[in-house]
Amino acid sequence: MGPNMTSETNNQTESPTDPTQDPGYESQLLADRLAKLEQMRDELGVNPYGQRVDGLEPIAEARAKYVEDAEGDDRAVVQIAGRVMLHRDNGKLQWLQLRDMTGDIQIAASRKDVQTDTGFEIARLADLGDLLVVEGPVMKTRTGEITVWASDVNIACKTLALPPEKFKGLQDAELRYRRRYVDMYVNPEVCATLAARSRLISMMRSFMNERGFLEVETPILQTQAGGAAARPFLTHMNALDLDLSLRIAPELFLKRLLVGGMNRVYEIGRNFRNEGVDRSHNPEFTAIEVYEAFGNYLTMLELTESMLRHLALAMAPDSGIIEFDGQPLNYAEPFRQVTYGDLFEEANGFAMTDFDRVRQRATELGMTNAATLDDWLLVNQVWEATVEEQLIQPTFVMDYPSAISPLTRPKPDNPALCDRWELMVHGMELGTAYTELNDPAVQEAKFRQQLKGADQEEQTYRTFDEDFLNALRVGMPPAGGLGLGVDRIIMLMTGSRTIRDVIPFPFMRPET
């Protein structure tokens, strides 16, 4: 096609990316593709945006249908659809490589062997990134490549975009996350990870359901966001002229369900926290919270360990060992259980209750608030600096200090500690579980204490949930409660080093 045709095509186009509005190079490339699209319509009478196709099979299954040494009618005939990854125009013989989510396969379209009038021409005009439907027998070329020798080729959708570099693909991290739909087909491991996420979450649901837990959904729009210490996102309801928050945790509603008599509940859903973004934090993240009446933090421990082992054995059936960042993590062996205090002493050489030495150690570690901070908060700061990143294999850190666990029941024999654990894997906090507080008087005192300690800014998002206290006065059974970061579990199970890789559309600043 010559320049005349190109300009004609331009004049017919009224899309927002109309090349006539911007005669740059990029729109020239777009114009070339639009011209090809019109050529399909005008010269071949083919709709470049396709139609319904029945009887398609995944490319991986089509490959599996290859029969060694089969000739002629003995060859399996398949019908597949996929995106064009490579195109080698050899004149009267067109070589294409098609990809779908299950894999790649080579296509050969020979002018002599394609049975339809338009099939060969469609193959000849194919651009990288087009979606094609191909039918034909599965055979092997003389170099041993499994190939569909096309009897028919149809266009399912013409691409107007320029595909990334065909060998190195899409590398730029920003572009990969902003144009995830390109990243997904160019880098097959992206789809594989997201598919694994889907399967893993499905397994978590089955696991919980089989244990007799009911899946529930509680409000995301809340008049006050409670259940965790975090800043919420604020929004507004016009109809009622009401300021609302997006939930930071479902905890207080799930406990209300315990009060009402649903003794085993869980929720898998999104929480929203108005905080920073890094490789293990997205502002909206998926968590699973579980409440079990007449359980405690130890029943939650057993449940958590069993569930993670179940998931790991699904990913690595032989060993239950999954590598993360170069280190094999073993989920098959019983997880280590060690107290918070023992870990502190192990790392620092003295007891965490020796507050003078804690303060001294904090100063050595260069903590600028070492002189003024509350004793237990300082203990926790030193703990996080000296212990946390050493916990590589799955480890339950038991018996947290009560002072840093505001919603937890203190241990009867040692009120400074409480029935709470945190699960650490590869230095990452995977979640926490409590023996839940069900004494309304103690809960009320803890709410007040939290408000008292909060500064001006924190005051605006710390909650005093009167209705929740009413619920506790009605009476909540003793219970174990659990919260786990689902995205982080998926990271560990799929070996993804950043949370963004396990979220289909991770948060990005808007493009300027």
Place this chain on the structure above:
RNA sequence: GAUCGCGUAGCUCAGUCGGUAGAGCAACGGACUUUUAAUCCGGUGGUCCUGGGUUCGAGUCCCAGCGCGAUCACCA
């Protein structure tokens, strides 16, 4: 929010001491019926992130801003 690094063609990347903007792939025209990142021939393609400054001259040096990444902080 803080510090450091990065930002060059659609994509992947070079660009020396401050002296005319480069390659590969893609895209475009042509040849080819067993190719494997096909090959061969021909001709294209740039807001060097944005805005200032220094200079005879800035992709390059300086300042500010934007975006991304890493580390830290907050948090899970």
